[in-house]
Amino acid sequence: MSTLYLVVVALAGLISGLLINLLATRLTSKRSLLGPLHCTRSSHPLTWWQALPLAGYLAQRGRCSTCGKWLAVSYPATELLTMGIFVSLFLLEGLGFRLLFHALYSTFLILVLVIDWKHRDIYFSVIAAGSIIGLAGSAVLPEVGIVSALIGAAVAGGFFLLAYLLAKLIFPKVEEPLGAGDVLLALMMGLMLGFPNIVGALLIGPLIAGATTILLLISRRSKLGDFIPYGVALCAASLLFLVNPAPFADALHLPALVAALSNIFGHS
Numbered sequence: 001m002s003t004l005y006l007v008v009v010a011l012a013g014l015i016s017g018l019l020i021n022l023l024a025t026r027l028t029s030k031r032s033l034l035g036p037l038h039c040t041r042s043s044h045p046l047t048w049w050q051a052l053p054l055a056g057y058l059a060q061r062g063r064c065s066t067c068g069k070w071l072a073v074s075y076p077a078t079e080l081l082t083m084g085i086f087v088s089l090f091l092l093e094g095l096g097f098r099l100l101f102h103a104l105y106s107t108f109l110i111l112v113l114v115i116d117w118k119h120r121d122i123y124f125s126v127i128a129a130g131s132i133i134g135l136a137g138s139a140v141l142p143e144v145g146i147v148s149a150l151i152g153a154a155v156a157g158g159f160f161l162l163a164y165l166l167a168k169l170i171f172p173k174v175e176e177p178l179g180a181g182d183v184l185l186a187l188m189m190g191l192m193l194g195f196p197n198i199v200g201a202l203l204i205g206p207l208i209a210g211a212t213t214i215l216l217l218i219s220r221r222s223k224l225g226d227f228i229p230y231g232v233a234l235c236a237a238s239l240l241f242l243v244n245p246a247p248f249a250d251a252l253h254l255p256a257l258v259a260a261l262s263n264i265f266g267h268s
């Protein structure tokens with residue numbers, strides 16, 4: 001029976017991945033969210049099997065069978081990533097409300113990640129919808145709770161707002177040294193992860209941003225000071241925490257950190 005569930009969860013992951021690709025493409029090109037699917041290379045309509053997540057790419061061997069152009073690897077990669085995270089969550093958590101909400105959180109986080117990676121932008125509509133889901137999930141899931149979600153949002157949003165204002169003060173000539181979207185993203189993460197998990201994600205985020213920047217520089221895909229993928233890194237850190245919070249908490253000595261913070265805020 002659990003094999004059947006595993007297959008259903010994997011399929012749900014693939015379909016979510018397809019939706020993420022669709023939303024990312026249409027939101028950023030200001031097209032209607034509804035309507036038939038089109039080839040991303042030549043904008044001709046797709047047949048049903050060409051549009052299948054992952055399988056469509058594999059069946060066409062990476063090359064559109066209508067126009068003959070190479071398809072972007074990022075689309076099947078997104079579908080594969082979403083499926084992998086859904087399956088990991090299922091193996092860790094089993095079926096239930098926790099899996100439902102964590103799968104929804106992952107979908108929003110990967111959507112923000114994909115749009116920020118490709119277009120260096122964070123969309124308010126996506127953050128707003130994700131925040132509502134985060135608040136609803138925290139109310140339902142006993143290990144988070146509304147209070148912890150609101151503290152998490154205040155800590156993360158406040159921290160990034162401070163960083164945003166400081167960056168503006170230090171680099172007055174740069175238009176947006178740190179995006180306002182990063183502040184909103186931190187707020188959404190706080191609502192989803194709650195306090196204290198959000199502290200761990202905020203600590204790991206800059207490490208991932210640094211590592212990604214170095215990789216981009218080495219592969220010569222960007223120049224120094226060109227682009228620091230904060231949004232991408234924050235999403236990746238949140239996904240890591242959703243899939244496996246405990247080892248990170250131990251590695252970061254989070255319990256001690258939380259005890260110290262609880263003393264400061266008088267919250268137990």
Ligand SMILES: [Zn+2]
Nearest residue numbers: 039042064067
């Ligand atoms: Zn085509």
